[in-house]
Amino acid sequence: MHNFNWNFPTELVYGEGRIKELGSIAKQYGKKAMIATYARGGFLDPIIDMVEASLTEAGVEFSTFTGIEPNPKAHTIDKAIDQFKAEGCDLVIALGGGSVIDGSKYIAATGFSGGKAWDYVVLGDRKPREYTGAFPIISIPTISASGSECNAGGVLTNAETGEKSFSRSPYRYPKVALLDPALLTSVPQAITKDCCLDIFSHLIEHYLSSHAESEFADRMTEAMILTLMENFDKVLEDPKNLEVRGQLALCSIFGWSGLQGLGRMGCIPMHSIEMPLSGIYDLPHGRGMIVVMPPYLELMADVLPARWAKLARRCFGVVEADDAVAAKLLSVKVVEWFKRTNSFLTLSDVNIPADQFERMADDVVRMFPGAEPNTTAGPRPVTKEEIVKIYEMCK
Incomplete structure (x- = not known):
């Protein structure tokens, strides 16, 4: 730790x-x-x-x-x-x-x-x-x-x-x-979906960006992810359920409190990559995170395959024993979840054109520079070219 x-x-x-x-x-x-x-x-x-x-x-x-x-x-x-x-x-x-x-x-x-x-x-x-x-x-x-x-x-x-x-x-x-x-309870369902998946992005960001190990932080994070997923389904069925709203509220609070990263606090590359979507196009942040998470999880799975695989097994039911294979399945399972809850989005869905990808990637590496030139901080430096690739995979 x-x-x-x-x-x-x-x-x-x-x-x-x-x-x-x-x-x-x-x-x-x-x-x-x-x-x-x-x-x-x-x-x-x-x-x-x-x-x-x-x-x-x-x-x-x-x-x-x-x-x-x-x-x-x-x-x-x-x-x-x-x-x-x-x-x-x-x-x-x-x-x-x-x-x-x-x-x-x-x-x-x-x-x-x-x-x-x-x-x-x-x-x-x-x-x-x-x-x-x-x-x-x-x-x-x-x-x-x-x-x-x-x-x-x-x-x-x-x-x-x-x-x-x-x-x-x-x-x-x-x-x-x-x-x-x-x-x-007055929050519209579309906004509720965006918000729940924003919470999810916070929970997985440090989990998947640190090389350190903290089983305490892992178990706390996994418990909040499972609580979030269970109550996400419930809030879609009954938006007025106060118990469910309360459980989601606690996931929100403690999911970005530092508790979820004790002993292995990492960086936030997914959030950095999302920033131009809401900064330039005024896209609600939660919607932007829904767009960038699946391609990021797919493209970066080979960086820390053991951690990707651990999350896939403990929260998404993956049983594959090989870490490299299990790691690749995390993005698949996340997309399945997003689609099952009618939450999945692409850049086309939110009207962000492909001709701005270079500018957006330039903003990320300029505003949130990594340890190497033309990168942003991640579990390893994420290059500008990889950021453009993530946007392309979002189309």
Whole structure:
């Protein structure tokens, strides 16, 4: 195993109806909150009303910022930061999915530390600005996907350049994640599918990218994958089932918390390869991961065949004894699962043209460079040519 440090500083408040406790919780962390959320006019409107009512009842002042996009845009977050400062807020309440919660982390930390949100992201050889602190964050997830409600990471998109990147800071852990499964039942089925497979991508990313061995991390990850797969079927049958929504929410949270990588934390090549899809074309991140996972799993199976084979056997019922053969079967089984749940997608399905593959691959190796020229980090360096090949296999 690798050496590691890990903590989980976010208080997780779970249960049906606990959204009503928001006001009393917020009162512990600030006097005036900014509610950061999506634009009004959608399925979240009644939940926004509930949040505002709870704060009002508790005597907590608030200012509501609506309009954070999927794949949150840096210029939008900068507007929110300006409003946060102008209104004298001292607490951010993130209400929404991973995009809103990621954006809220930039609001809280950039509002405290100064500058613009994009100053802090990883971008090739550029040295990002470092945070000096952050205002408190309370996250209220309305979608189970990224696990952002309990971690310190966050993505951001530069709409002017089409670049999408990320940053991470211990200052940005939410103080509290208020997880009310009743809020998750309003998510449409298509979005639920995308979100479940986003969780899957998080669970397998470190599992398949590290040369280290950690049986504890493997077993934790495998258990979450099996729980996810079982409850994915159930949520498609009964989207209003709170028990199922709760199980998926826990897979989301702990699937990107570091717990799934203890002792063998790896890199995230699949996510790097997906970034141009959502950065340039504004494709929802979960949909992008559905597109890139199968070809990545197929093309890279010979890099760490023992780990590919282990996952195929333990989670997908593969019984082949030869690691090299079993490793190749992982992508086959994943595609079968995607198709059985009507989740499988190609680049053609999401209208991304083949004439942009070179540009997309250039962005990956420029923004997330590997140890060798024209590569991105992976279980071994993934070359630009291989990235183009993965996009070609996605058509």
